[in-house]
Amino acid sequence: MQDFDQPKLRRELLLDARAIGIPSGAAEDFVDRSITAAMSTLSSKSLITDQDLKRAITKELKKYHPDLAYVYQNRDKII
Amino acid sequence: MNVLASIGIVILAMVIMASLQLIPGVFALFFHYAIGKYSLRKASTLSLFFILGTEIISALLFISAFYVSYTLFLNDLNPRNNVLTWIFIGIFIALSIACLFFYFRHPHSKEDTELFIPRKLAYSLNSRAKSIRTPSDAFVLGALSNICELPITLPLYIITATEIMYMHTEYFADDLMTILYILASTIPLIHLYYSFRLGRNLATIQRTRIKDKIFHRFTISLSFLTIAILIICFRIV
Numbered sequence: 001m002q003d004f005d006q007p008k009l010r011r012e013l014l015l016d017a018r019a020i021g022i023p024s025g026a027a028e029d030f031v032d033r034s035i036t037a038a039m040s041t042l043s044s045k046s047l048i049t050d051q052d053l054k055r056a057i058t059k060e061l062k063k064y065h066p067d068l069a070y071v072y073q074n075r076d077k078i079i
Numbered sequence: 080m081n082v083l084a085s086i087g088i089v090i091l092a093m094v095i096m097a098s099l100q101l102i103p104g105v106f107a108l109f110f111h112y113a114i115g116k117y118s119l120r121k122a123s124t125l126s127l128f129f130i131l132g133t134e135i136i137s138a139l140l141f142i143s144a145f146y147v148s149y150t151l152f153l154n155d156l157n158p159r160n161n162v163l164t165w166i167f168i169g170i171f172i173a174l175s176i177a178c179l180f181f182y183f184r185h186p187h188s189k190e191d192t193e194l195f196i197p198r199k200l201a202y203s204l205n206s207r208a209k210s211i212r213t214p215s216d217a218f219v220l221g222a223l224s225n226i227c228e229l230p231i232t233l234p235l236y237i238i239t240a241t242e243i244m245y246m247h248t249e250y251f252a253d254d255l256m257t258i259l260y261i262l263a264s265t266i267p268l269i270h271l272y273y274s275f276r277l278g279r280n281l282a283t284i285q286r287t288r289i290k291d292k293i294f295h296r297f298t299i300s301l302s303f304l305t306i307a308i309l310i311i312c313f314r315i316v
Contacts, residue, residue, distance in 0.1 A: 019115030020280040067282035071111070074285055077191030079104035079201050 004048070009057075010035060016071050027068075034060035084313035085242040089256050091302045091309075092239045093263035098298045099231065100182075100288070101194055102133055103267040105224040107288075109208040109217070110272065111281040119276075128214040130268050132221025137261045140229075144236035145244065152241050164314060168307045170234045175303035178231070182296050192288045200227060225264070231299075238306070 010031060017027035038056035042048050054073060061069035106129060113122035151163050180186065184193040193201070204224060211217050239260055243253045274284055 015112065015115035016281075017115075019111045020282065021278070067280055070282040070285070071280070074191065075108065075111075075281070076202075076205065077193050078108055078281075078285060078288075079101060079192070079194055079196070079204055 004053070006035065006039075009053075013057075013061075013068070013072060016075070017065075017068055020065070020067055020071065022065060022068065030061070030064035034064065081313060082246055084309050085246045086256070088242045088306050088309050089239050089260060091306050092235045093260055095235060095299050095302045096232065096260070096263040097266045098295050098302075099228055099264070100192060100295060101196070101228050102221075102224045102264060103271055104192060104194070104288075105204050105208055105220065106130075106268050106271055107281060107284055108205060109211055109220060110275050112209045113211060114275065123272075123276075125211060125214060125217040126268075126272055128217040129221035130265055130272075132218035132223075133225045133268070134221075134261060134265060136222045136225040137264055140225075140232075140236050141240065141257065141261055144233075144240040148237045148241040148244065151237070164310065167234060167238055168310055168315075171238075171303045171307040171310070174231060174234070175300045175307065178303060179296055179300035182299060183292055186292070186296065189289055192285070192292060196227065238310070 013031045013035075014024070014027055017031060018024065034057055037060045038053065041056050042052060045052070058069045058073045061072060106126070109129060110122060110126055113125050117125070152161065181195045184195050185191060204220075204227070207216075207220050207223070211220060243256050243260075246253050246256065271284065
Protein backbone atom coordinates (compact mmCIF):
# COMPACT_ATOMS: atom_id res chain seq x y z
CA MET A 1 0.00 0.00 0.00
CA GLN A 2 1.32 3.47 -0.84
CA ASP A 3 0.22 7.09 -0.73
CA PHE A 4 -1.21 8.60 -3.85
CA ASP A 5 1.39 10.86 -5.52
CA GLN A 6 -0.72 13.45 -7.33
CA PRO A 7 2.15 15.69 -8.57
CA LYS A 8 3.84 12.64 -10.14
CA LEU A 9 0.62 11.62 -11.89
CA ARG A 10 0.17 15.18 -13.15
CA ARG A 11 3.78 15.28 -14.42
CA GLU A 12 3.34 11.98 -16.27
CA LEU A 13 0.06 13.07 -17.84
CA LEU A 14 1.59 16.35 -18.96
CA LEU A 15 4.54 14.46 -20.47
CA ASP A 16 2.12 12.23 -22.39
CA ALA A 17 0.15 15.28 -23.49
CA ARG A 18 3.28 17.01 -24.77
CA ALA A 19 4.34 13.85 -26.62
CA ILE A 20 0.95 13.65 -28.29
CA GLY A 21 1.28 17.28 -29.38
CA ILE A 22 -1.33 18.94 -27.17
CA PRO A 23 -0.51 22.61 -26.45
CA SER A 24 0.79 22.94 -22.89
CA GLY A 25 -1.86 25.43 -21.70
CA ALA A 26 -4.75 23.26 -22.83
CA ALA A 27 -3.02 20.14 -21.50
CA GLU A 28 -2.52 21.64 -18.02
CA ASP A 29 -6.13 22.77 -17.98
CA PHE A 30 -7.77 19.46 -18.78
CA VAL A 31 -5.25 17.32 -16.89
CA ASP A 32 -6.02 19.35 -13.74
CA ARG A 33 -9.77 19.14 -14.39
CA SER A 34 -9.58 15.37 -14.97
CA ILE A 35 -7.55 14.71 -11.81
CA THR A 36 -9.90 16.87 -9.71
CA ALA A 37 -13.00 15.18 -11.14
CA ALA A 38 -11.51 11.71 -10.66
CA MET A 39 -10.55 12.54 -7.06
CA SER A 40 -14.04 13.72 -6.26
CA THR A 41 -15.49 10.53 -7.77
CA LEU A 42 -13.18 8.39 -5.65
CA SER A 43 -13.35 10.51 -2.48
CA SER A 44 -16.00 8.28 -0.92
CA LYS A 45 -13.61 5.29 -0.94
CA SER A 46 -11.05 4.82 1.84
CA LEU A 47 -8.87 2.48 -0.21
CA ILE A 48 -8.23 3.04 -3.91
CA THR A 49 -6.46 0.59 -6.20
CA ASP A 50 -4.29 1.62 -9.15
CA GLN A 51 -6.95 0.26 -11.47
CA ASP A 52 -9.71 2.34 -9.82
CA LEU A 53 -7.63 5.46 -10.24
CA LYS A 54 -6.71 4.62 -13.82
CA ARG A 55 -10.35 3.95 -14.76
CA ALA A 56 -11.58 7.17 -13.16
CA ILE A 57 -8.91 9.36 -14.77
CA THR A 58 -9.30 7.67 -18.16
CA LYS A 59 -13.03 8.29 -18.04
CA GLU A 60 -12.47 11.99 -17.35
CA LEU A 61 -9.66 12.39 -19.91
CA LYS A 62 -11.82 10.81 -22.63
CA LYS A 63 -14.10 13.84 -22.42
CA TYR A 64 -11.25 16.17 -23.41
CA HIS A 65 -8.79 14.16 -25.49
CA PRO A 66 -9.45 10.48 -26.38
CA ASP A 67 -5.86 9.89 -27.57
CA LEU A 68 -4.39 11.07 -24.26
CA ALA A 69 -6.86 8.86 -22.38
CA TYR A 70 -5.87 5.92 -24.60
CA VAL A 71 -2.14 6.45 -24.02
CA TYR A 72 -2.63 6.79 -20.26
CA GLN A 73 -4.73 3.64 -20.17
CA ASN A 74 -2.49 1.52 -22.41
CA ARG A 75 1.11 2.60 -22.03
CA ASP A 76 1.86 -0.36 -19.74
CA LYS A 77 0.34 -2.79 -22.24
CA ILE A 78 2.60 -2.06 -25.22
CA ILE A 79 5.36 -4.62 -24.61
CA MET B 80 17.59 -24.57 -57.17
CA ASN B 81 19.74 -24.75 -54.05
CA VAL B 82 20.61 -21.08 -54.35
CA LEU B 83 16.94 -20.20 -54.75
CA ALA B 84 16.13 -22.21 -51.61
CA SER B 85 18.88 -20.36 -49.74
CA ILE B 86 17.59 -16.99 -50.93
CA GLY B 87 14.06 -18.04 -49.93
CA ILE B 88 15.19 -19.01 -46.42
CA VAL B 89 17.10 -15.74 -45.97
CA ILE B 90 14.17 -13.65 -47.23
CA LEU B 91 11.74 -15.47 -44.90
CA ALA B 92 14.15 -14.88 -42.02
CA MET B 93 14.17 -11.17 -42.93
CA VAL B 94 10.36 -11.17 -42.91
CA ILE B 95 10.40 -12.66 -39.40
CA MET B 96 12.99 -10.14 -38.21
CA ALA B 97 10.87 -7.29 -39.57
CA SER B 98 7.68 -8.68 -38.01
CA LEU B 99 8.94 -9.15 -34.46
CA GLN B 100 7.29 -6.75 -32.06
CA LEU B 101 9.57 -6.30 -29.06
CA ILE B 102 12.02 -3.78 -30.56
CA PRO B 103 9.29 -1.69 -32.29
CA GLY B 104 7.26 -1.70 -29.04
CA VAL B 105 10.22 -0.47 -26.98
CA PHE B 106 11.10 2.07 -29.69
CA ALA B 107 7.53 3.44 -29.80
CA LEU B 108 7.50 3.87 -26.02
CA PHE B 109 10.99 5.37 -25.96
CA PHE B 110 10.24 7.86 -28.75
CA HIS B 111 6.94 8.83 -27.14
CA TYR B 112 8.66 9.66 -23.85
CA ALA B 113 11.58 11.33 -25.65
CA ILE B 114 9.38 13.78 -27.59
CA GLY B 115 7.42 14.40 -24.39
CA LYS B 116 10.57 15.39 -22.51
CA TYR B 117 12.92 16.84 -25.10
CA SER B 118 12.93 18.78 -28.35
CA LEU B 119 12.25 16.91 -31.58
CA ARG B 120 15.90 17.34 -32.53
CA LYS B 121 17.16 15.68 -29.34
CA ALA B 122 14.53 12.93 -29.63
CA SER B 123 15.71 12.27 -33.21
CA THR B 124 19.34 12.04 -32.09
CA LEU B 125 18.38 9.63 -29.31
CA SER B 126 16.35 7.51 -31.74
CA LEU B 127 19.31 7.36 -34.11
CA PHE B 128 21.43 5.95 -31.28
CA PHE B 129 18.67 3.48 -30.38
CA ILE B 130 18.64 2.21 -33.97
CA LEU B 131 22.45 2.12 -33.98
CA GLY B 132 22.36 0.00 -30.80
CA THR B 133 20.01 -2.57 -32.35
CA GLU B 134 22.00 -2.64 -35.60
CA ILE B 135 25.42 -3.08 -33.99
CA ILE B 136 24.14 -5.91 -31.79
CA SER B 137 22.50 -7.49 -34.87
CA ALA B 138 25.78 -7.27 -36.77
CA LEU B 139 27.81 -8.69 -33.88
CA LEU B 140 25.33 -11.53 -33.35
CA PHE B 141 25.36 -12.29 -37.03
CA ILE B 142 29.14 -12.40 -37.15
CA SER B 143 29.08 -14.77 -34.15
CA ALA B 144 26.41 -16.82 -35.93
CA PHE B 145 28.74 -17.24 -38.92
CA TYR B 146 31.36 -18.68 -36.62
CA VAL B 147 28.85 -20.94 -34.82
CA SER B 148 27.28 -22.21 -38.05
CA TYR B 149 30.70 -22.84 -39.57
CA THR B 150 31.57 -24.93 -36.51
CA LEU B 151 28.21 -26.74 -36.42
CA PHE B 152 27.87 -27.48 -40.13
CA LEU B 153 31.55 -27.85 -40.89
CA ASN B 154 31.15 -30.90 -43.16
CA ASP B 155 31.52 -29.02 -46.47
CA LEU B 156 28.67 -26.68 -45.60
CA ASN B 157 26.17 -29.28 -46.71
CA PRO B 158 23.98 -30.17 -43.76
CA ARG B 159 22.50 -33.25 -45.46
CA ASN B 160 21.73 -36.07 -43.01
CA ASN B 161 23.08 -34.01 -40.18
CA VAL B 162 21.36 -34.52 -36.83
CA LEU B 163 21.86 -30.81 -36.09
CA THR B 164 19.79 -29.92 -39.14
CA TRP B 165 16.94 -31.99 -37.72
CA ILE B 166 17.34 -30.23 -34.38
CA PHE B 167 17.04 -26.86 -36.12
CA ILE B 168 14.00 -28.07 -38.07
CA GLY B 169 12.43 -29.08 -34.74
CA ILE B 170 13.25 -25.68 -33.26
CA PHE B 171 11.64 -23.90 -36.23
CA ILE B 172 8.48 -25.99 -36.05
CA ALA B 173 8.31 -25.41 -32.29
CA LEU B 174 8.80 -21.67 -32.78
CA SER B 175 6.14 -21.69 -35.48
CA ILE B 176 3.59 -23.21 -33.09
CA ALA B 177 4.76 -21.08 -30.15
CA CYS B 178 4.54 -17.83 -32.11
CA LEU B 179 1.07 -18.69 -33.37
CA PHE B 180 -0.35 -19.28 -29.89
CA PHE B 181 2.00 -17.65 -27.41
CA TYR B 182 3.75 -14.72 -29.09
CA PHE B 183 1.29 -12.27 -27.56
CA ARG B 184 0.20 -12.72 -23.97
CA HIS B 185 -3.45 -12.20 -24.91
CA PRO B 186 -3.61 -13.22 -28.59
CA HIS B 187 -7.30 -12.42 -29.03
CA SER B 188 -7.49 -9.29 -26.91
CA LYS B 189 -8.16 -6.05 -28.76
CA GLU B 190 -6.76 -3.95 -25.92
CA ASP B 191 -3.05 -4.70 -25.71
CA THR B 192 0.04 -5.97 -27.49
CA GLU B 193 1.70 -7.47 -24.41
CA LEU B 194 4.29 -10.02 -25.44
CA PHE B 195 4.91 -13.38 -23.81
CA ILE B 196 8.05 -12.19 -22.04
CA PRO B 197 8.62 -12.11 -18.26
CA ARG B 198 6.65 -9.19 -16.85
CA LYS B 199 9.64 -7.97 -14.84
CA LEU B 200 11.60 -7.65 -18.07
CA ALA B 201 8.74 -5.76 -19.74
CA TYR B 202 8.50 -3.33 -16.78
CA SER B 203 12.25 -2.90 -16.78
CA LEU B 204 12.29 -2.07 -20.53
CA ASN B 205 9.32 0.26 -20.01
CA SER B 206 10.98 2.16 -17.17
CA ARG B 207 14.30 2.33 -19.05
CA ALA B 208 12.47 3.71 -22.10
CA LYS B 209 10.99 6.38 -19.83
CA SER B 210 14.28 7.41 -18.26
CA ILE B 211 16.48 7.82 -21.35
CA ARG B 212 18.62 10.94 -21.06
CA THR B 213 21.77 10.50 -23.12
CA PRO B 214 22.59 8.94 -26.50
CA SER B 215 24.48 6.17 -24.70
CA ASP B 216 21.30 5.31 -22.72
CA ALA B 217 19.41 5.06 -26.02
CA PHE B 218 22.17 2.92 -27.53
CA VAL B 219 22.09 0.52 -24.56
CA LEU B 220 18.28 0.31 -24.67
CA GLY B 221 18.39 -0.56 -28.39
CA ALA B 222 21.06 -3.20 -27.77
CA LEU B 223 19.19 -4.60 -24.77
CA SER B 224 15.87 -4.91 -26.60
CA ASN B 225 17.65 -6.72 -29.44
CA ILE B 226 19.22 -9.15 -26.97
CA CYS B 227 15.80 -9.76 -25.37
CA GLU B 228 14.56 -11.07 -28.72
CA LEU B 229 17.31 -13.68 -28.88
CA PRO B 230 15.14 -16.70 -27.93
CA ILE B 231 13.39 -16.23 -31.28
CA THR B 232 16.17 -14.75 -33.38
CA LEU B 233 19.15 -16.91 -32.36
CA PRO B 234 18.23 -20.01 -34.44
CA LEU B 235 17.39 -17.67 -37.31
CA TYR B 236 20.82 -16.04 -37.16
CA ILE B 237 22.52 -19.45 -37.23
CA ILE B 238 20.49 -20.94 -40.08
CA THR B 239 20.69 -17.72 -42.14
CA ALA B 240 24.47 -17.57 -41.67
CA THR B 241 24.67 -21.21 -42.82
CA GLU B 242 22.56 -20.50 -45.90
CA ILE B 243 24.59 -17.41 -46.77
CA MET B 244 27.82 -19.41 -46.47
CA TYR B 245 26.23 -22.15 -48.57
CA MET B 246 25.33 -19.55 -51.20
CA HIS B 247 28.88 -18.23 -51.17
CA THR B 248 30.19 -21.38 -52.81
CA GLU B 249 28.06 -20.87 -55.93
CA TYR B 250 26.78 -17.32 -55.97
CA PHE B 251 28.02 -13.80 -55.35
CA ALA B 252 25.15 -12.19 -53.47
CA ASP B 253 26.22 -13.30 -49.98
CA ASP B 254 27.55 -9.91 -48.82
CA LEU B 255 24.43 -8.15 -50.03
CA MET B 256 22.25 -10.73 -48.26
CA THR B 257 24.21 -10.28 -45.02
CA ILE B 258 23.75 -6.50 -45.09
CA LEU B 259 20.06 -6.76 -46.01
CA TYR B 260 19.48 -9.29 -43.25
CA ILE B 261 21.07 -7.03 -40.64
CA LEU B 262 19.06 -4.05 -41.90
CA ALA B 263 15.75 -5.95 -41.98
CA SER B 264 15.02 -5.38 -38.28
CA THR B 265 15.48 -1.61 -38.79
CA ILE B 266 12.62 -1.28 -41.30
CA PRO B 267 9.85 -1.16 -38.67
CA LEU B 268 11.88 1.29 -36.57
CA ILE B 269 12.37 3.67 -39.51
CA HIS B 270 8.67 3.33 -40.31
CA LEU B 271 7.77 4.17 -36.70
CA TYR B 272 10.21 7.08 -36.62
CA TYR B 273 8.67 8.67 -39.72
CA SER B 274 5.17 7.94 -38.45
CA PHE B 275 5.97 9.98 -35.33
CA ARG B 276 7.63 12.71 -37.41
CA LEU B 277 4.58 12.90 -39.69
CA GLY B 278 2.33 13.64 -36.75
CA ARG B 279 1.04 10.27 -35.62
CA ASN B 280 1.13 9.69 -31.88
CA LEU B 281 1.52 6.67 -29.62
CA ALA B 282 -2.27 6.17 -29.47
CA THR B 283 -2.71 5.86 -33.25
CA ILE B 284 0.42 3.74 -33.58
CA GLN B 285 -0.71 1.40 -30.80
CA ARG B 286 -4.19 1.06 -32.35
CA THR B 287 -2.53 0.03 -35.63
CA ARG B 288 -0.29 -2.46 -33.80
CA ILE B 289 -3.34 -4.01 -32.15
CA LYS B 290 -5.11 -4.24 -35.51
CA ASP B 291 -2.04 -5.96 -37.02
CA LYS B 292 -1.59 -8.47 -34.17
CA ILE B 293 -3.13 -11.43 -35.99
CA PHE B 294 -1.23 -10.58 -39.18
CA HIS B 295 2.10 -10.52 -37.30
CA ARG B 296 1.38 -13.81 -35.51
CA PHE B 297 0.50 -15.60 -38.73
CA THR B 298 3.38 -14.05 -40.69
CA ILE B 299 5.96 -15.10 -38.10
CA SER B 300 4.44 -18.54 -37.64
CA LEU B 301 4.06 -19.32 -41.35
CA SER B 302 7.56 -18.02 -42.12
CA PHE B 303 9.08 -20.32 -39.48
CA LEU B 304 7.09 -23.25 -40.83
CA THR B 305 8.07 -22.49 -44.43
CA ILE B 306 11.75 -22.27 -43.44
CA ALA B 307 11.45 -25.71 -41.81
CA ILE B 308 9.78 -27.12 -44.96
CA LEU B 309 12.41 -25.56 -47.24
CA ILE B 310 15.21 -27.06 -45.14
CA ILE B 311 13.55 -30.50 -45.24
CA CYS B 312 12.95 -30.32 -49.01
CA PHE B 313 16.27 -28.85 -50.13
CA ARG B 314 18.77 -29.79 -47.46
CA ILE B 315 17.58 -33.20 -46.23
CA VAL B 316 15.64 -34.99 -48.97
